[in-house]
Amino acid sequence: MPRSGGLGLVGVPRICQSVAARGHQVDLLVAGDGYGYSEADLARHQGAKSVLPMAAEEIPSSFSEIDFPAYGRWAFAPTQPWIAQSTCRKTDFVLLHSLHSFPVLLGYLLARLNGKPYGIYLNGVLAPFQRLISFRKKFVYERIIARRILDEASFVVCSSVREQEETIPLKLTAPSIISPLGIDTAPYCNLPARGQFRDRYFNGHEGPLLLYLGRLNSKKGLDLLTEAVALVVAQEPNVRLAIVGSSDPPGFADEVIQWIHYHGLDDRTVMTGLLTGPDKLSAFADADLFVLPSQAENFCFALFESMSSRLPVVISDTVSWTAEVASSGAGLVVPRDPGKFAAAIVELLADKERRLLMGEQGHRLAQSFSWEKSGERLERAIDCVLRGNPLPSDLTQE
Secondary structure: OHHHOOHHHHOHHHHHHHHHOOOOOEEEEEEOOOOOOOHHHHHHHOOOOOOOOOOHHHOOOOEEEEEEOOEOOOOEOOOHHHHHHHHHHHOOOEEEEOOOOHHHHHHHHHHHHOOOOEEEEOOOOOOHHHHHOOHHHHHHHHHHHHHHHHHOOOEEEEOOHHHHHHOHHHOOOOOEEEOOOOOOOHHHOOOOOOOHHHHHHOOOOOOOEEEEEOOEOHHHOHHHHHHHHHHHHHHOOOOEEEEEOOEOOOOHHHHHHHHHHHOOOHHHEEEEEOOOHHHHHHHHHHOOEEEEOOOOEOOOHHHHHHHHOOOOEEEEOOEOOHHHHHHHOOEEEEOOOHHHHHHHHHHHHOOHHHHHHHHHHHHHHHHOOOHHHHHHHHHHHHHHHHHOOOOOHHHHOO
């Protein structure tokens, strides 16, 4: 659902488009609101970058999107099977995204029915913390069908070595490949003039501004973040916190509000909801630090968007790509402890020159992750499956 943000909004269309750009026909079947790449949406938006992750004129002609109404958190789409069947019958390879949803189940069943090979992006669903969410439902579903979906795949796609390591205890029979997702750094090279976000949400506040951007979800560590910010405020009373993102599930925002109130941050914190386009860019332009104490992230787009915006980061050591962030000097990586997280924030707020240097280092790191590379790796994996060849060792990390 695009209104929920996350990988579904930012990543999936670009994964498909990166393969289509290499000369392949790619049909994206979406159960839900759609991404805005259907013919009607493209005509309405006329390439507006503020609406679409990719401008209409940049979309490969060999990419198409088909949308279906969906219901519930599992995206039940009763009208999808008929067109999905005709699409699957003529395709060479089926690619599934995530695991616990009706479209993924449907894609698996149609791939088996039509004798088509398929791959599946894990998208972080097998992280230990993520598996505990709705544990009973997932346990039953995995026993009935989800384990078969994983084991019978031609390959599963992990976006990092950490995510691949999380699959080891499960002893999946399908091979796994590592294919980092990408980031288009171009939109973040020319940010709006500084001050717009502060004027809108903080009455022109000129002091330090911390930015959390992402879904409001239990795994993101917002309870730890509010506690850490309270410790920062004890030393730097002028600090403000912006929490940008939609609530997932919808009621979780109420819990965040309670944490903010408990730690006495009501007059220092703003929750904006989901921001896109220039509004989101203005948040990056006005922030001094990006902060993320998440319990698990396989490829965090908000992290790479922040680094693309030359914004230094303070992140937990449970986030993927922490080694690269630390070694490149793009930010500080700390344990998920409120005191240590607060200390890292205070340390960087006191050193503007260091923050500027980290911002430049982060921008260079983000530039090394491109959608072109992601599409090339996925294309090679699919080509090996279709030709009956072993997966390349540089993809499997063997």
